[in-house]
Amino acid sequence: MRRLIVLALCFLSPVAYATDGLVSRPTEVGPRSFSNAKKVMPRVYAGHERDIYCGCPYSGKTMDLDACGYVPRKQAARAARLEWEHVVPAWSIGHQRQCWQAKVDGRQGGRKHCTRTDPEFRRAEGDLVNLVPSVGEVNGDRSHFGFSVWQHRPEPIYGQCETVVDFKRRAVQPRAFVRGEIARIQLYMSQTYQMRLSRQDLRLFCAWARQHPVSDWERLRDRRIVALQGHGNRYVSEPGAVDERCG
Numbered sequence: 001m002r003r004l005i006v007l008a009l010c011f012l013s014p015v016a017y018a019t020d021g022l023v024s025r026p027t028e029v030g031p032r033s034f035s036n037a038k039k040v041m042p043r044v045y046a047g048h049e050r051d052i053y054c055g056c057p058y059s060g061k062t063m064d065l066d067a068c069g070y071v072p073r074k075q076a077a078r079a080a081r082l083e084w085e086h087v088v089p090a091w092s093i094g095h096q097r098q099c100w101q102a103k104v105d106g107r108q109g110g111r112k113h114c115t116r117t118d119p120e121f122r123r124a125e126g127d128l129v130n131l132v133p134s135v136g137e138v139n140g141d142r143s144h145f146g147f148s149v150w151q152h153r154p155e156p157i158y159g160q161c162e163t164v165v166d167f168k169r170r171a172v173q174p175r176a177f178v179r180g181e182i183a184r185i186q187l188y189m190s191q192t193y194q195m196r197l198s199r200q201d202l203r204l205f206c207a208w209a210r211q212h213p214v215s216d217w218e219r220l221r222d223r224r225i226v227a228l229q230g231h232g233n234r235y236v237s238e239p240g241a242v243d244e245r246c247g
Contacts, residue, residue: 054068
């Protein structure tokens with residue numbers, strides 16, 4: 001009897017995943033965990049299999065680096081692999097939350113603790129709006145660095161790829177073609193999950209969102225996300241959303 005009570009308490013524990021309102025089946029509509037979100041993202045990008053940072057095509061989980069002139073910086077094996085990148089990094093989502101700051105066995109809680117204990121973090125971590133395909137090496141180099149612009153023609157570090165990472169600045173300058181898309185995702189995540197944006201970042205993303213209007217692809221991507229998640233990005237679907245936010 002005592003063993004049955006202990007087992008029941010385990011199932012009722014706040015770290016249990018089954019009661020957090022997330023869906024797990026590919027045919028279900030609703031928010032997902034990150035692991036389940038990655039399983040449906042290929043459906044979002046069907047017919048548009050190109051990574052966001054360099055425009056490299058991919059098939060399955062393999063990048064075609066020769067097709068985009070990508071030259072690995074250091075990690076050839078990781079560069080050849082497709083990875084699903086968080087435009088707003090999991091670190092940025094989590095470090096503003098109590099679960100990330102909490103002490104667990106004498107150490108800071110971090111991402112794993114947030115994934116286990118914070119339903120809102122799990123929703124944000126698996127939000128389809130925030131996930132994009134990336135060359136694995138660029139995803140790793142980007143880490144949780146913020147976005148910025150510091151040169152009109154920066155020296156390439158990945159062959160013909162126009163996105164660069166400055167490790168001293170701890171910043172990423174994305175290629176101009178996707179800056180509007182990145183900005184609208186940043187605005188969405190900030191509003192949806194009450195994430196603070198610095199005044200400088202807000203100005204940058206507002207400028208990018210206006211300089212680079214919503215594309216037909218972004219609209220199609222958003223409609224596909226709505227079909228899978230139940231909601232998409234209002235900064236893509238609502239023409240006045242950016243002006244409302246940015247003034």
